Amino acid sequence: MPRKKKQIDRNKYSQCNTKKLFIETYGCQMNVADTEVVSSILKKEGYTPTDDYHDADLILLNTCSVRDKAEQTVRNKLANFACLKKTRPWLLIGVLGCMAGRVKEKLLEEEKMVDLVAGPDAYRDLPVLISQAWNNLNAVNVHLSLEETYDDITPVRISGSGVTAFVSVMRGCDNMCTYCVVPYTRGRERSRDPKTILEEIDVLRSEGYKEITLLGQNIDSYLWYGGGAKKDFSKASEEAKANALHFSDLLKMVAETFPTMRIRFCTSNPHDMTDDVLDTIASHSNICRYMHLPFQSGSNRILQHMRRGYTREEYLTLIERVRAKIPDCGITMDIIAGYPTETEEDHKDTLSLMQSVKYEFGYMFKYSERPGTYAANHYPDDVPDDVKQRRLDEIITLQGQHSFERNKTYISTVSQVLVEGISKKDKEEVFGRNSQGIVVVFAKGNHSIGDFVNVKITDTTQGTLLGEALD
Ligand code: 5AD
Ligand code: SF4
Numbered sequence: 001m002p003r004k005k006k007q008i009d010r011n012k013y014s015q016c017n018t019k020k021l022f023i024e025t026y027g028c029q030m031n032v033a034d035t036e037v038v039s040s041i042l043k044k045e046g047y048t049p050t051d052d053y054h055d056a057d058l059i060l061l062n063t064c065s066v067r068d069k070a071e072q073t074v075r076n077k078l079a080n081f082a083c084l085k086k087t088r089p090w091l092l093i094g095v096l097g098c099m100a101g102r103v104k105e106k107l108l109e110e111e112k113m114v115d116l117v118a119g120p121d122a123y124r125d126l127p128v129l130i131s132q133a134w135n136n137l138n139a140v141n142v143h144l145s146l147e148e149t150y151d152d153i154t155p156v157r158i159s160g161s162g163v164t165a166f167v168s169v170m171r172g173c174d175n176m177c178t179y180c181v182v183p184y185t186r187g188r189e190r191s192r193d194p195k196t197i198l199e200e201i202d203v204l205r206s207e208g209y210k211e212i213t214l215l216g217q218n219i220d221s222y223l224w225y226g227g228g229a230k231k232d233f234s235k236a237s238e239e240a241k242a243n244a245l246h247f248s249d250l251l252k253m254v255a256e257t258f259p260t261m262r263i264r265f266c267t268s269n270p271h272d273m274t275d276d277v278l279d280t281i282a283s284h285s286n287i288c289r290y291m292h293l294p295f296q297s298g299s300n301r302i303l304q305h306m307r308r309g310y311t312r313e314e315y316l317t318l319i320e321r322v323r324a325k326i327p328d329c330g331i332t333m334d335i336i337a338g339y340p341t342e343t344e345e346d347h348k349d350t351l352s353l354m355q356s357v358k359y360e361f362g363y364m365f366k367y368s369e370r371p372g373t374y375a376a377n378h379y380p381d382d383v384p385d386d387v388k389q390r391r392l393d394e395i396i397t398l399q400g401q402h403s404f405e406r407n408k409t410y411i412s413t414v415s416q417v418l419v420e421g422i423s424k425k426d427k428e429e430v431f432g433r434n435s436q437g438i439v440v441v442f443a444k445g446n447h448s449i450g451d452f453v454n455v456k457i458t459d460t461t462q463g464t465l466l467g468e469a470l471d
Pocket of ligand 2: 173174175176177180181182183217218269
């Protein structure tokens with residue numbers, strides 16, 4: 001039953017509006033980067049960030065829709081934040097990100113929980129939406145764009161240590177894996193002008209940042225041909241086609257323009273990973289020896305069902321190519337347990353693929369049916385939850401063993417570590433990551449956050465390497 005929205009005369013409270021902004025970010029690194037774009041847009045409108053939501057005049061939740069659990073968390077948070085309106089009636093609450101397009105009617109009209117809704121491509125419109133919401137007008141923009149990359153906006157870095165930063169280089173995904181909501185919530189693939197990418201990194205370098213992670217939902221698919229959606233590349237002029245820049249070109253350009261910075265990138269679809277990218281990593285020492293290669297399932301039947309565009313054998317051949325060209329590469333993955341129709345045999349194929357690769361680390365999930373996806377429309381979510389959970393537990397246990405095994409191979413070797421912070425357990429220790437992305441903890445000595453330090457690895461836990469600084 002739709003609730004009636006209270007009409008508040010916010011202009012009565014204009015004096016109270018101190019323009020304090022509280023943003024909470026859920027989901028992937030892309031959302032973290034987007035939150036920094038939003039902060040930049042709203043800074044120009046006079047908003048200052050606050051860490052205390054009790055203080056805020058505007059609360060924004062940058063949301064994730066990839067799994068149902070993430071959406072539930074946001075709903076619970078929204079209900080809590082809505083209570084703040086009792087003491088701050090002028091408070092505005094907004095939903096950004098992937099949930100925006102999916103649940104706008106429900107949140108705005110039925111539950112009256114939020115005042116404004118902005119999808120991932122609508123952040124430039126936030127000042128207008130805020131003003132509409134302030135005046136009790138319908139404030140929604142979930143339009144998905146074929147061009148928007150926010151390339152001219154310098155993000156306000158609100159997260160992290162001041163040493164590592166995310167730089168978004170492309171948006172959207174054209175892959176349409178059957179289980180995934182991302183192509184619906186974030187739209188079609190489009191890439192950012194390389195000139196603006198280099199400019200953003202140059203600002204970061206001058207501010208003392210030492211490592212950047214280039215971000216894209218499907219980063220190996222980066223294609224700059226003067227702007228526009230990747231799907232329209234075939235319609236571009238012959239000149240634009242001839243001068244087009246692919247991901248390996250961008251990676252090379254970034255690595256060579258910023259030789260003192262460390263470069264990472266994420267996320268790759270195995271289907272789109274080319275030898276050019278592997279060769280570029282191998283020939284540039286400042287590109288991290290690290291690759292995230294989600295495989296989702298080890299069963300050919302399930303991979304085909306998911307429309308991943310590769311077989312188990314092709315995936316394993318890719319891993320061999322990675323290892324041949326970059327022998328010290330750290331490899332991580334994503335897995336989904338309990339995809340529709342998954343049998344014990346399919347699950348065993350996933351475990352055996354893990355055995356063959358022995359990943360450094362992994363992100364492992366239970367299948368979560370997402371309304372509107374191909375899988376949700378065509379296949380019942382037929383693996384019982386207890387079976388999904390048991391399979392996931394087996395996957396997590398095996399990955400734990402592999403992480404420990406991999407970590408042990410680092411003992412007695414030397415890793416270059418970028419110091420990112422002081423250890424929470426011991427103030428005399430610092431932590432950072434090595435090129436392969438593994439966290440290393442060692443005695444602080446004279447080292448500061450932002451230093452690159454050669455560390456001899458002496459011991460390991462399941463997830464963390466322990467060492468002694470050589471410098
Ligand atoms: N259920 C469970 N996991 C999912 N992922 C994407 N969609 C779903 C879903 N419907 C996982 C995939 C992807 C990662 C970002 O999230 O493993 O690589
Ligand atoms: Fe989703 Fe597949 Fe695109 Fe990744 S590659 S964002 S899993 S559709």
